[in-house]
Amino acid sequence: MNKIRFGIIGCGDVTEKKSGPAFKKIEGSDLTMVMRRDEEKLIDYAKRHKIDAYTTDYKTLLDSQLVDAIYIATPPKWHHFYVLEAAKYKKPIYVEKPMALSVAECDEMVNVCREYNVPIFVAYYRRGQEKFKHVKSLIEEKAIGEIRSFHYVYTSKLPELNPDRNWMFNKEESGGGLLYDMGSHMIDILLFFFGEVKSVYGHSDNQSNKFRVHDVTTGMIVFESGVGGSVQMTFNGNMEEDELVIVGSTGSIRLSVMSNDPVSVIRDNIRKDTSFDDLEHVAQPFIQEVVDCLHGTNNMDSTGISGLKTQKIIEALDMEV
Secondary structure (H helix, E strand, O other): OOOEEEEEEOOOHHHHOOOOOHHHHOOOEEEEEEEOOOHHHHHHHHHHOOOOEEEOOHHHHHHOOOOOEEEEOOOHHHHHHHHHHHHOOOOOEEEOOOOOOOHHHHHHHHHHHHHOOOOEEEOOHHHHOHHHHHHHHHHHOOEOEOEEEEEEEEEEEOOOOOHHHOOOOOHHHHOOHHHHHOHHHHHHHHHHHHOOEEEEEEEEEOOOOOOOOOOEEEEEEEEOOOOEEEEEEEEEEOOOEEEEEEEEOOOEEEEOOOOOOOEEEEEOOEEEEEOOOOOOOOOHHHHHHHHHHHOOOOOOOOEOHHHHHHHHHHHHHOOOO
16 A cells, blocks of 8 residues: 555544654655544544544544554553454554553553554654664664663653643553653663663652652663663652763763753763754654554564563562562
């Protein structure tokens, strides 16, 4: 087929700019149908994004001949359900992160998609961005020698409740607040850089008691390569901080994960910064890779295993002592 036609289940906030418009803009793809249970918001979304076909019934979308592949963009509570339903229709699936509420759910999603021979991709879109591909290349090319260790520190202020995303701080709907929403991106990038994990140790706590989810996480991750390091995520501080430091035998790399700050390479006390253009739709490069994979022009993971690995680490970090 010339274009893979996507249908969205759950056209909420994340699809407004980060991902939704990209399906119409990238090569080999189109967005032809959307589904949302709130009919008023559904019609408004369809009109604004110029999508002719829409429905409040997910089965109508799954069964539609206008749709070749499914993008599941609901709150995490519904990822497991909709993936299992979509797999029965044997249409490729692109599901938002975190992959689901638990490792058990992710496991079943992977197994059911394997049973129906359905490709499944998880929307850890930073893997597709030039900035993170650049850092991965630096590591592979040994630009700072052999990688020895890393440490990552992220700090943000206590968030305010967004009425459009009030599910975020409900553990039964989100999995576990910002650790699962933002922290999963952070962990996935470490997997992208360093490969298979050997061991994970972690501790999380709800220090502020503002919401019923953990708001601080401390962890240590050791990879099969021998590279190990620490992760500190503080979602209840009084400052903003976002820095991953990768230490090599001949230098270091410093970068932010959640923002588009420059990447710094430091060797022999000389620092070189590389900047990257801001993206209008941050998920677009990754979605292009998904579409290319469906067209058979790349071999990215289409089993959901990488998303499952991230979920396992998040659960290991989300432990109370």
